[in-house]
Amino acid sequence: ALMITDECINCDVCEPECPNEAIYPGDEIYEIDPTLCTECVGHFDEPQCQQVCPVDCIPLDPDHKETREQLTAKYDALMAAK
Numbered sequence: 001a002l003m004i005t006d007e008c009i010n011c012d013v014c015e016p017e018c019p020n021e022a023i024y025p026g027d028e029i030y031e032i033d034p035t036l037c038t039e040c041v042g043h044f045d046e047p048q049c050q051q052v053c054p055v056d057c058i059p060l061d062p063d064h065k066e067t068r069e070q071l072t073a074k075y076d077a078l079m080a081a082k
């Protein structure tokens with residue numbers, strides 16, 4: 001999963017771009033639900049939120065490192081639950 005750092009300026013451009021609806025406004029800045037973020041695996045070649053963030057504040061989450069296989073499995077599970 002990716003994460004949003006405290007450099008976030010709450011511009012709201014990333015939230016509608018997420019195919020998994022993993023991004024939401026938190027108490028102070030936008031946040032990513034790591035259980036929903038597939039790093040865009042299954043939907044796009046590149047993480048869409050990273051592409052649009054004007055301040056480049058969406059790195060990989062070191063606490064939620066996942067392999068491509070794990071991300072694909074998460075995508076499959078999310079699609080199955082829809």
Ligand code: SF4
Pocket residue numbers: 001002017018019020021022023032036037038039040041047048049050
């Ligand atoms: Fe959503 Fe993709 Fe960003 Fe994860 S990487 S939060 S799935 S847009």
Ligand code: SF4
Pocket residue numbers: 004007008009010011012013014015030052053054055056057058
């Ligand atoms: Fe924050 Fe970047 Fe999302 Fe804007 S695009 S709300 S600055 S994380």
